[in-house]
Each structure stands twice: as C-alpha cells, then as structure tokens.
Amino acid sequence: MSAPPRVTSVDVARRAGVSQSTVSLVLSGKAAGRISARTEEAVKAAAKELGYRPNVAARALRTGVARSVALVVPDITNPFFGRVLRGAQRAAQRAGYTVVLVDIGNDRAWEAASLQALLAGPADGLLLFEAELPPGATEHAIQIEMRPGKLPVVRLDVEAGVDCALDHLLELGHVRIGHVASNFEAPTFDLRRERMRDRLGGVPPTALAPFTFEGAARAAANLLDEGDVTAVFCDDDILAGGVYLAARERKIRIPEDLSVVGFDDLDFARVLAPPLTTVGVDAEGLGAAAFEALAKDLAGEDVAAEQVIPVTLCVRESTAPPVS
C-alpha cells in the first residue's frame, strides 16, 4: 500500500526538543549519570508517542552486528528439525536475535547454492546442522550433529543412544539384530554404524534407506525377507515407520515376529500401532544449546569444542523377546 512514513531518531529529537545524539544515548540505555532524568523522560515520551523504532539496517551498518543468525537444516519438513528450529528460535529471541532459516531439502546438490545465498545474508553467525562451512567463509559458526573439527560442535549422545537401544534388545534376548540405516550421508549416521559394529562384534545385516516412509519400506524389504533378524534398530523414527509399512505388507507382526527400535521420538511414534520404542532426544535443547554456543562465540567468549546432549530410551510396545 502506502509507503510507511518511517520515524527516525531525528524526529524524536525534534519532538523532544533535544539533539539526536541525546535521543540515541537515552534509547540505548547509556544515559546513566549523563542525561538528566527530565530529558530522559521527555525523550522516552516522544519516542513512544511517535512510535519510534530504530532502523536495524542503520544500526547494523554502524555497529557491524546484525543480531541475526542463520540456521541451516537438511529438511525442515522433518518434525525433528522443526523442534531444533524452535529451540534455537526461542533462545535467539530471548537474546534479541532473529533466526533466518535455510532448508537444504535433503538435497546436497542444492546445498552449495543455498549457502551461497546465505552468506550474502545479514547473519552474524551460522548454525550448521549436518552441513559444512562453505569455503572461503570466515564466519562465526557452530556445527550441529557433526564430529569435532575446526568448529565447535553441539551434538546428541548418539553412542549412548545406540547403546541403550542395543542393551534393551540384547536383554530381551535378541541376537540377530539388523540395522535400518540412513542413506543420507552424515557423521551422526557413521557414528551409529560404527557403534553397532563395535557392540555387535561385526557389521549387522543392514538396509540403506531414504527419509521417506515408502522409500524406507522398500529398503527394509530385503532385510525382512532375507536378513534373518528378529529385531531392527532404525537410525530414525521415519525409517522405523517404513519398517512398519514393510512388515504390515508381509504380515510380519510387531513385536511378536519383529522388534523395532527407532531414534528421535517423533510425535507420531506414539500413534503407531504398536507404539514405537525409540531413543528420545531433546531436539529443542539441541537447537537452544547450539544458539547459546554461537552467542558465546559472537560475544568473544570461549566455547567448548564439543557439547554432548544426553538421550534416553523410551520403551513402548514395539519390542518384546524373540519367539524363534
């Protein structure tokens, strides 16, 4: 519609009968012991009256700080990342930051282009979920769910996650345990594979699955038909959903014929039939922790090279002792 008639600090100054710099001083809280209480009040009143809001661009230009961070996620359509985003956003808001989202859409080819666009953006720092810092960028950045490297890392305790899932299955008496693994390349998934191998004393029967129910179902098919397993550990609840689909098709009963363990404890895990046993994870906390780390970094403080967020197993009804 009409161009919004922007109110500047000069307008406020005129209105209050003071200079622009006085306005700036007052409104940025640096008036203590410098500006008289009377002027301070007058300025504040004038500002409110006119509906003054500082121009962020001007401030950013002057201070060199945009008070905004970018969060890069592989797939915002996955509720897990929604929760991470929410956590980061809440923390950011508390700190007066704004978060701009970059969704890779599970498409590594797109990643480069997206990050390029991002760097042109106004972000003071980057929150990189399973993404690398683009080449040539000297930005402040935190990596999420990556291995420790040059950048500080915030990640889930995946090892513990695999451990408790496996312990649970082993205790139930399973010995032939399969792995429905993500085919999306990321360190966290490598970590899970390694941990499985170490704990099981060898590479388990494995299916490599994409992050869709139908794709995962197709990938799991072989494992169910020929893998000769009584239980599967899935890298993610979505993959577990795929296993449910494949099992249903084959009239394989869960948990009687097959125990299933997921990862992430997405909401829908509870409405599956039977409810899914899965590794519960504080996604919001992960996002918030990542932001806090970045904020520290931006403030010039030291940040831990690695921060690990604990996980817990949610035992539900998709696991039981093997019959065979």
Add this chain to the structure above:
Amino acid sequence: MSAPPRVTSVDVARRAGVSQSTVSLVLSGKAAGRISARTEEAVKAAAKELGYRPNVAARALRTGVARSVALVVPDITNPFFGRVLRGAQRAAQRAGYTVVLVDIGNDRAWEAASLQALLAGPADGLLLFEAELPPGATEHAIQIEMRPGKLPVVRLDVEAGVDCALDHLLELGHVRIGHVASNFEAPTFDLRRERMRDRLGGVPPTALAPFTFEGAARAAANLLDEGDVTAVFCDDDILAGGVYLAARERKIRIPEDLSVVGFDDLDFARVLAPPLTTVGVDAEGLGAAAFEALAKDLAGEDVAAEQVIPVTLCVRESTAPPVS
C-alpha cells in the same frame, strides 16, 4: 575466532584502479553501455579475487529494502507448517529473498511479544499464517488461511475439503457424523464448522481438541463414548491420530466400527494402521503462493484480494460403510 576482515567496494575499487562508484555500477549490473568492457572485466576480476560480498546492511540502509520477509507460523513443529515454510523459502530464494521465521508455538499469549520483536526486524514484508497484523504496523503483509479483510489472503479451499470429505462419508452411507474440531482459534476452523453445519443441516456432535495426539485422544473420548457416531471428520491429521489412539483404547475398530477422515495429508497419515483417508493439501504451494503475492505487493503490483488453493481427497483405508 578472528574478526573477518571485511572487503568493501572501496577495496575492490582500489584494487581495480577505478572509483568506488564504478565498482557499484558494474556489480549491480547497471554497467550496460556506461562502463567499458575492459574496466568491467577488471572490476569483476578484482571483486572475485578479494572475495567481495556487498554489505547488506549498507545496501538496506541506502535503498530502504532488506530483501527479506518474515513468516509467522503457529507451530513449526507441525510438519504442515514445515512444508509451508519450505515452499515460501524456495520461492523466496529464487527471488533473492531471505526468510526469517517466527514461531508462535501455538501460544497466542506469546504472539504479541514475538510480533513485536519481529517488527524491529529487517523484514520488508510479512507472511502471516493465522495471525493478525500487529497494531500500528504499516508493513506490507499477506495473510495465509484467513478470511479476506484489509490484507490480501492466500488460503486453501477448505470448503471444498469439507465437501469432499463429507461427500465421501455420505456416499458410504454414514448419517451420524461427528466433528473433531481444533480448539485453536482460527478462521479456517470456523469455516470448517460452518460448512459442516450447512452441509449436515445442523451442528454435529463435536469434540474440541488441542493439537497433540494425547490431547486430541482425551477430547475425542466423549464423542466416541456418547456421541453415537459412525464416522468423524477431523480438522487435522494430528487430531485424527488422537482419534486412533482413543479408538484403540476402547477397542473400537477403524474402519469397521468407525470411519475417520483427516485433513492435510501429513506424511504419517500413510503409516497409521489403517492408512488414513484425508484431505490432501499443497502446503508447499500455499507457502510459495503467499510469497509470490507478497513479492508482487512489494514490487508495487496489484495482488488479488483472495487466492484459493485447491485440495483433493486421498481415499485410503480408514473409511468404510457403517455396519450398524
């Protein structure tokens, strides 16, 4: 780490042996017929060599536009909004815009604060999903899933959605149809209630449910126990998931004893047992359309007061003729 030594257009100019304004001209593509090909090349080379990237804050200050829009959603944890966000983000990226997210978290109390923070932000315009323009804002804005008002609206064809769901149920022979409605206040839900009433010739047995599986299950309990219905239409797949939970508890079989229809066609609808019949919706398209409308508005073009996105029924296995 170390402060990134920012490269400015002045550096590029010095390097290329030209003036700063020449650099600006060349790099913003306005060199046509003004700058010699040789200088143009030299400037571009220098820019690339130094890794020059324009300072957005400065540009925003100078031009008055930030090339960024804000998207306000009720709950980013709901995959539906994830898809909307993705659609908007893709469209925005193509247009060289960046999108900043504001997540209300299904908390109307928080909404005001969030929006306040937002207005201080650098957004050129607002994409408001089930949110009102904050008072005093003269911003450019598009509303999503709202009724036509002062602002242009992009919305789903909810009426058609209700119609095809009801037609399907009616054709199957159901006469006692219940409504599991959202307790989150929003025009789209009012619309659905009205349409139900009009089509059914009266207010159907209704349960008011929150957007969580367990909450919805509790809310649906009464309806199932005393509503005397053979089918329910749910405002959202999440609510339908709640109905599945409540039905399971009561040993009510779907679809034999109860037909269930959802709305949105979220991914998990396909992995429910039985797979959920639901109204399919182009969430990405909704987000993209909203952004396009906003972009038009920002460009000073006319934008339609209302744009309606079509929906289609996905018939799966949660609906069948009533037995009783």
Add this chain to the structure above:
DNA sequence: TTGTAGGCGTTATCAC
C-alpha cells in the same frame, strides 16, 4: 566512459 559527492539512520567520540 568515469569520478565526485551527498546522504540513508545509527552510534560513538569529542568538545562545549
């Protein structure tokens, strides 16, 4: 074809 200069709205360093 290119360069000079002014200003966008802030913040911050000085004088007064």
Add this chain to the structure above:
DNA sequence: GTGATAACGCCTACAA
C-alpha cells in the same frame, strides 16, 4: 549534561 560531528558501506544523481 548535552550537542556537533564523523564515520559505517553503499547507491545514484550529476559533473567532468
């Protein structure tokens, strides 16, 4: 206590 004044990096008349 308060007010000039100089940047911050970029765009864009206008001058050369």
